Amino acid sequence: MESQLSATLKACEHMIREGSTTFYKAFSFLQSPRKEAVYVIYAFCRMIDDAVDEPESSPYSLEELAHHFTQLEKADGHFIWPALRWLLERFPVTKEPFFRQMEGQRLDYELTHYDTMEQLETYSYLVAGTVGEMLLPVLHDAPDKHVIASGIWLGKGMQIVNIVRDVGEDQAKGRRYIPLDLLTKHGYTEAMWQKNIINDSWRNVIQELTALAHAWFARGLIDVSQYPRTSSFCVELSARMYEAILEDVAAHGYDVYNRRAYVSTLGKMAIMNQLTLKHGLSVLQLKSNASSAVS
Structure with missing residues (x-):
């Protein structure tokens, strides 16, 4: 039984290691079983995202994921189901944030071009603020309403980074998450967006989104000292490495159409x-945590 659990959790670890070097690096320093719980959460969120973005290679559709998750005690056929059962048994994680994230991913079927900042903030909460809600019961022993609110702001800030970084990739999928009202405010037209034009108007758009992300990161980290020490370190590490992507965007002239911004290994170190x-x-302590495993 223990070997089956170990293999299941290792499969989730493989997904985060392959899918996000930033999150894997940041949360690998948690002590077990917290870090394995983060891996499980990431793996399921990745599957939810892939069901929408890469349906041809996804093992499940979004509706199938929702169905199996609803009847989790019966679900089988994939390592994610025993992993999620372990997660919900080991930590006071609830299903609601996962269902809200699925709701956010469903928006990609019907809302591909955003009109307002309000729409963007709602989307950012559903697909990323909810991740903060999922992680808090794992990272914090007794989060109060202020800590929970901060976790949500942090997730939303990370989503703004995603949107800035992935402009070109999203455009190729026929999606524009940067709201029309923000483009219009700075004199940047949808025709310019379609032609990948980088001018002062575009730079002003991205600078405003960058400022918004920084503000949300600040709100997200305001209560970070209330976490257990290692959790506090890992949360801030993930946030600062993600926030640094925006520095790379600026350093390359805000060209997010033709290149994907990233933080170098030296920068992360x-x-x-x-x-x-x-x-x-x-x-030494961090290395010890990284080498520990669920027993």
Whole structure:
């Protein structure tokens, strides 16, 4: 039984290691079983996302995922189901945020071009703020309403980074998440967006989104010291590495049409070293956590 659980959790770890080096690096320093729980959450969220974005290679449709998740105690045929049963038994995680995330992903079927910032914020909550709600019972022993609110802001801030970074990829899928009212505010037309034009108007659009993301990150990290120390470090590490993507966007002239912004390995190491000192953690302790596993 233990070997089956270990294999199941390893499969989830493989998904986050392959899908997001930033999140894998940040949360691998958690002690077990917290880090394995993060891997399970990531793996299921990845499957929800892939069901919409890559349906031809996804093992389930979004409706099939919702059906199996609703009847989780009976679900089989994929490692994610025993992994989720373990997660919900081990931590006070509820199903509601996962269903809200599915609701957000369904929007991609019907809303491909956003008109208002309000629409964007709603979407950011549904697909990313909910991840904060999923993670909090794993990362924090007793989160209050303020800590929960901060976790949601952090997820929303990360989604703004996703939207800025992925402009070109989303355009290829026929999607424009940057709202028309923001484009219009800065004199940037939809025709310009279709032609990948980078001018002062475009730079002003991305700079405003960057400022919004920074503001949401600030709100998201305001209560980070209330987490257990290692969780606090991992949460801030993931946030700062993600936020640094925006610096790379600016450094390359806000061209998010033709290149995908990223943070170099050296950049990530610099952020990690800074935060190790800030949170009073030793490299030895972090390495020990990274090598631990559920027993």
